[in-house]
Amino acid sequence: MGLTKTYKDGSTPVVAIIGAGFSGMCAAIRLQTELNLQTYEVFELEPDLGGTWWSNTYPGAACDVASINYQFSFEPNYDWSHRYAPQPEIWAYQRRVAKKYNLYEKIRFRTEVTHVEWHQDRQKWVLDYMNLATGEKSVMEADIVFSGMGPLRIPQIPEQFEAFEGPKWHTAQWNHSYDLTNKRVAIVGSGASAIQVVPSIVDKVKTMEFYQRTPSYIVPRRNGAYSKLWKFMFRHVPFFHFIAYKLNYWNSEATINIFSSKKIHLLPRFAATCLAWLYRVWQIRDKQLREKLTPKYEMGCRRIVVSSDYFPALAKKNVNVHTEAITGVKGNTLILKDGSVQEIDALILATGFKVQEMIPPKFVTGKNGVDLMAKWGKNPSTYYGITTPDTPNLFFLLGPYTGLGHNSVLFMVETQVDYAIKAISYMMEKNLSSLEVTQSACDEFITEMDEKMKGMVWSSSCKSWYQNDEGRVTALWWGSVSQYWWRLKNFHPKRFVGVQRI
Structure with missing residues (x-):
């Protein structure tokens, strides 16, 4: 069956999207193309879209994921200059895609959302926001909120x-x-x-x-340039770009085994460690x-x-x-x-970012006055990193447990957005004003995550920004992108509770 695209009275929900990086852009585009929904607005803190790729303009800034996989699957780019795209090219790609889908008309630039609060009586989210150019403060009511505030957003400055x-x-x-x-x-x-x-x-x-x-x-960065012939074949030879795209994807997926501590994966882990060791010995002669x-x-x-x-x-x-x-x-x-x-x-x-503080304290107030960050504390509770109890109709893009250590995070973004689109369609089909994941569904997911992480290298004794202050891994998905996609392929209504529209 196809997606339900309006309520029975012909209306569509009002949607607020916070952030105009890759996550916010994906949400906006999918709302348009999958649901024909135009009743949305995007709030962006900076003067232009791009998120991480607008902010990080330091010399040498580039993606460390192959360019052919660092793009929307529905919007291929045939003109990357190198295997690993530099920042200017990625930002240019974002702007080109935004213009194609008329996103600029929907974005409030230089606008900071200062607070998001759920009003149970009205079944609405109320967003307080401020125009940073004029200082003018305003309020918006929305039925649904997408949080596209990425983890690489707040600089860590000692x-x-x-x-x-x-x-x-x-x-x-x-x-x-x-x-x-x-x-x-x-x-x-x-x-x-x-x-x-x-x-x-x-x-x-x-x-x-x-x-x-x-x-x-450090492992070698084989950053070869794409020749005119390659670009021609990407654009004009049937399935050539698609095959290259898939080969790069599965090549990256295969590397998930080097992050596993299980005995069956000792060989790929040993091979990767040897590669890094040999590369270091070869390039550094000074002992x-x-x-x-x-x-x-490890x-x-x-x-x-x-x-x-x-x-x-x-x-x-x-x-x-x-x-x-x-x-x-x-x-x-x-x-x-x-x-x-x-x-x-x-x-x-070059001191990194406050990954564990991507959502500020007291920023989101859910049902019954719950402060989301205070409730999460040391233990974020989300359903596949997308939504959480006490926050109906709020979808996190790249929330807890959805980062990656081996592949393009844009696959995760698309998977999460597609799942949210199915949820919104279900709301309209069943005439629901709100949809909230159950605590039991979140508990089941968190328990599985903790158990699976025991077999992954991220849970070893070393510290990283994947972990919170207690050493618990909260920023990463334990498995491959394919596993994540498979789990979110179908929307599960039984794991949610809804409220009928009046």
């Missing part, structure tokens, strides 16, 4: 660096007006952003002081430097990064790699635990 008196910025807030040429530059952090920034600026700066907290596992850059934890516990120029960059003569903790900041000088000091001209913080 307080200790507030005392630094020179130019400083986070990689997600890059200062393009400052010329790094012949400057003494410090980079704090050694995650994916730093690994892309370092090779991009190392030949420009006079000296680079690189402060590493935890080394990353002392190699020791500093060698991880002391491969996959923290994010595995693809790069072919990071190790050579750190081996250059103008780079100093520090592993001692920074204990003090005075003027434009950093003081380390071993007593050494480094005077620098500019400080770059």
Whole structure:
């Protein structure tokens, strides 16, 4: 049977979408194309859409997922320049897709949603929002809310660096007006952003002081350019792009086994670890430097990064790699635990994001005045990371338990949106004003997640942003994208309770 696209009286629900990155864009497009629904609005904090790809414009910014899989399945791009697309191309793709579906007409830019509250008597969500350009505050009532506030949104900026008196910025807030040429530059952090920034600026700066907290596992980044012939075949040869798309997808899916601690998966884990080890030995001849850059934890516990120029960059003569903790900041000088000091001209913080705080405290108030974040506490309770009890008609895109460590997260976004579309269609078919997942359905899911995670490397002793403060994995799905898609292929009405429209 097809999807029900209106209530019996011909009306459609009013939908609010928070965020205009890939998640919010997908929700808006699917509402249009699957339900013919136009009664929606998108709220975006920034002056343009793009989310992560609007904010992160640092030198070398690029996706570490193959370009052919980092796109909407329903909107293929045949013109990626390289296997791994740089930030400008990804942002251009987003804008092109947005223009095709007329999303710009639906987006309120420079608008911050400050509070979202469920009113049981009216069966509505009330959104408080503010126009950041004018300061004007307004209110919107919506039947359904999509939260597209991604996890890589709020920069993690340690307080200790507030005392630094020179130019400083986070990689997600890059200062393009400052010329790094012949400057003494410090980079704090050694995650994916730093690994892309370092090779991009190392030949420009006079000296680079690189402060590493935890080394990353690095594997080769085979970033070949797509030739004109390849692009021609993608566009004009029947099924060629589709086959390449699927081959890349299943190749990434196969790597899920390297994150498993089960004996049956020891061989792929061993092979991946050996690849990273051989790559490190081959690219770093200096044994002392190699020791500093060698991880002391299980491969996959923290994010595995693809790069072919990071190790050579750190081996250059103008780079100093520090592993001692920074204990003090005075003027434009950093003081380390071993007593050494480094005077620098500019400080770059590649210190990551507050992944576990993607939804601010007191931002969502559900039924009976429940503060969603206070209720979650150390234990987020969601049904497949999409919705939660006490928050009817609220769908989280890339909520808890839906991140990935091995494949394109856009597959997860599409799967979640498609499931939400089925739920909205069911609401209209059954004439429901609200739909709420049961606590038992969430408990069943959380119990399974905890049990499955026991066999995955993310639950080992090492710390990562996949875990909350208690060491519990709350940001990741335990299995492959295919498993997630299969579980959400069909909508299960028995796991929800609804309220009839009056």
